[in-house]
Amino acid sequence: MSDKNTLTMRDIAKAAGVSAATVSLVLNGKGEISGATRAKVLDVVADLNYVPRPARIRASDSTNDTLRFLKIAKHGHTVNRDHSHFISDYIDGMSQEATRRGYSLEVVSHEREAIQDIVQSLAGTGIKGVVALGTELSEADIRLLLTTGIPTVFIDTFHELIDANFVNMNNEDAVYKVLSHFKSQGFHDVGFVASPVETTNFGLRRQAFTKNMLRLDLPIRDDNTLWVESTFDGAYEATAQHLAAGGKLAQCYFCTNDVIAYGFIKALREHNIRIPLDVSIIGFDNLPMSVTMDPPLTTIEVSKRKIGYLAITILDDLINASERQPSVKILVGAELVVRSSDKHAKRKKA
Numbered sequence: 001m002s003d004k005n006t007l008t009m010r011d012i013a014k015a016a017g018v019s020a021a022t023v024s025l026v027l028n029g030k031g032e033i034s035g036a037t038r039a040k041v042l043d044v045v046a047d048l049n050y051v052p053r054p055a056r057i058r059a060s061d062s063t064n065d066t067l068r069f070l071k072i073a074k075h076g077h078t079v080n081r082d083h084s085h086f087i088s089d090y091i092d093g094m095s096q097e098a099t100r101r102g103y104s105l106e107v108v109s110h111e112r113e114a115i116q117d118i119v120q121s122l123a124g125t126g127i128k129g130v131v132a133l134g135t136e137l138s139e140a141d142i143r144l145l146l147t148t149g150i151p152t153v154f155i156d157t158f159h160e161l162i163d164a165n166f167v168n169m170n171n172e173d174a175v176y177k178v179l180s181h182f183k184s185q186g187f188h189d190v191g192f193v194a195s196p197v198e199t200t201n202f203g204l205r206r207q208a209f210t211k212n213m214l215r216l217d218l219p220i221r222d223d224n225t226l227w228v229e230s231t232f233d234g235a236y237e238a239t240a241q242h243l244a245a246g247g248k249l250a251q252c253y254f255c256t257n258d259v260i261a262y263g264f265i266k267a268l269r270e271h272n273i274r275i276p277l278d279v280s281i282i283g284f285d286n287l288p289m290s291v292t293m294d295p296p297l298t299t300i301e302v303s304k305r306k307i308g309y310l311a312i313t314i315l316d317d318l319i320n321a322s323e324r325q326p327s328v329k330i331l332v333g334a335e336l337v338v339r340s341s342d343k344h345a346k347r348k349k350a
Contacts (some may be wrong), residue, residue, distance in 0.1 A: 007048060016044040018304055027107050038091065039084035042071070045109045067098055067315060070118065071109040074136040078199050078230055078257075085288055086304060087133070091153060093308025094131060101316050103128065110301045115141045129315040131155060131308075134166075151318035153311040157200040158329065165318070167330045169302040169309045171201060174334035175208035176215070178254045178282050178300065181336055183216055185343070187280065191224040191250030193235065193264050200231070205284070206255055224250045226259060235263025243271045252280035252342065258287040258299055261288050265293070265341075280342045295340035302334045 009027075013020040018037060025033055026041040071087060073079035074101055079087070091107060098105040106127075110118050115137075122130065130150050134142065134157030142154060158168040182190050192209050195202050213220045226247075228238035235255075243249075255261035262284035265275060273279055275295060283290060286301035314328050 012041065012044050012048065015048065016041045017348065018250060030257060036085075038088040039262040042088060042091075042107065042109065043084055045071075045107070047111075052071045053137045059156050065103045066125075067094075067103045067105050067129045067131065067312070068122075068125070068127045069094060069105060070130060070132040071107060072111075072113075072133050072135075073111045074115075074141070074181075075112070075197075078135050078197065078202075079133065086285060089304035090133070093299060093303075093305030094312050095308075096305075097309045097312040103312075103313065103316075105312075110235070115144050119144060119148055121128055128319050129153075131311045135201070135282075137200075138198070151315055152210075153314050153318075155307050155311050158204065158331070159200065159328070163327050165314050165328045167307050167314065167332065169201070169307070170331035170333050171204040172208040172211065173331075174284065174302065175205055175254065176212045177334060177336045178284075179209070179212045179218065181282070181298075181338070182252050182254075182280070183218060185252075185280070188218060189221075189224070189251040189254045190218055191226065191253040193226050193228055193239075193253050193255040193260055195228055195230040195235075195256050195260060197230040199230075202256055209254065215280055221250075223248065226253075226264075228263070230260060232259050232263040235260040236266045237263075239264050239267035240270065243267060243273075249273070249279055253282070255281060255283045258283040258285040258297065261297060261299070262289065262293075267295075276343045282342050286337055291339070293341070298339045298342040299337055300334050301337045302332055306332055320323065 009020045009023045013023045016023065018041060022033065022037065023041055026038050027045070066264065068090060071079070095105050127150065130152040132145055132150070132152060132154050134154040137154070137157060139159060139162060142159065142162055142164060145152060153165040153167060155167050158166045179190065195205055210220065226239065226242055228235040253264070255264055261281055265281065268275060268279060275281055279299065283297050283299035286299045290297040290299050310330055310332070318325055
C-alpha cells in the first residue's frame with residue numbers, strides 16, 4: 001500500500017472493496033450510498049489517514065463552492081469504528097443540504113494529528129466553509145481551529161462561552177427523559193455508568209445526571225456510579241472487576257453511550273445477572289446493534305442527520321453574510337426509544 005502522501009482513491013477503493021467512483025461519492029457526500037458502505041469507506045480513510053488533495057481552482061473560477069467536513073479523532077476513544085454509522089448519519093445530513101444549496105462536500109479524516117497540523121492543512125485550499133466534528137476537541141483545540149478565518153461550525157460538542165457556532169444534542173433533555181422513564185417504572189435506586197474520557201458530551205451527561213436526579217427527587221448515591229473507559233473492552237473490564245470484587249448493583253443504570261452499555265451488559269451476563277429481570281439498562285446513541293441485542297436496548301435517539309443539516313444551514317448563512325454574524329448555538333432534542341432492556345423486574349413474569 002502507498003504511504004499517506006501518495007495514497008489515491010484507487011488505494012482506498014481496493015482496501016474497502018468498492019469502486020473508486022464509490023469512494024469519490026462518499027468523500028464528496030454525494031450519491032445514493034448505503035450507510036454500511038459509507039461507513040466502510042470512512043473506516044478505511046481513517047485507518048490509512050488519507051487526506052484528499054484540495055480541489056484545484058481554475059483561473060476562470062471566481063469561487064470554489066466546496067465545504068469540508070473534518071472528521072477528527074484526537075485519541076479515538078469515542079471517534080472510532082463503533083461510531084462509524086453514527087458519523088455517516090452526520091455526513092448524510094450534511095451532504096443532502098450541501099447539494100441542495102449548490103455546494104460539494106468533501107470529507108477529510110484526521111487521526112491523532114496535532115490540531116496545528118489540521119489548521120495548516122486548511123491554508124490555501126480555497127474551501128468556502130468547514131464543519132468540524134468536535135467530539136474529542138478541547139476548548140483550546142476549538143479556539144485554534146477558529147484562527148483559520150474560514151467560516152466554521154462545530155458539531156457533537158458545545159461550549160457556552162466560546163464565540164463560535166455549535167450544533168449539538170440536548171444532553172440535559174435526553175438524560176431527563178431517561179431518568180423520568182426509570183422513575184415512571186417504579187425505580188428509585190438509579191445507577192450511572194460514567195466515563196472519565198474527556199469529551200464535552202460525556203461531561204454534559206454527567207452534569208445532567210446529577211441535575212435531573214435532584215429535579216426528579218431521586219436519591220444520588222456515590223456507590224451507584226461505575227466509572228469505565230469509553231470503549232467496549234474498557235466498559236466490560238471495569239464492570240467485571242467491580243462484580244468480581246463484590247461490588248453492589250443498583251436496580252437500573254443509565255449508560256453514557258451504547259458502546260459502554262454493550263460492554264457493561266457482557267460483564268453482567270458473565271456473572272449471571274439477568275437483563276432486565278435483575279438490572280434494567282438504558283443507553284445513548286441508538287446504534288444499529290442496539291435493536292438486535294437480546295434483549296433489545298432501550299436508548300436515546302438524536303437525529304444526527306438533523307444536526308448535519310443544521311450545520312450546513314448555519315454555514316451557508318455565514319458564507320453569504322455581508323457582515324459579521326453573531327455566533328449560533330443550537331441544541332437538538334432527543335427521543336427515548338423504548339425496547340426491552342429497561343422493564344421493572346416486578347412487571348416481568350418469572
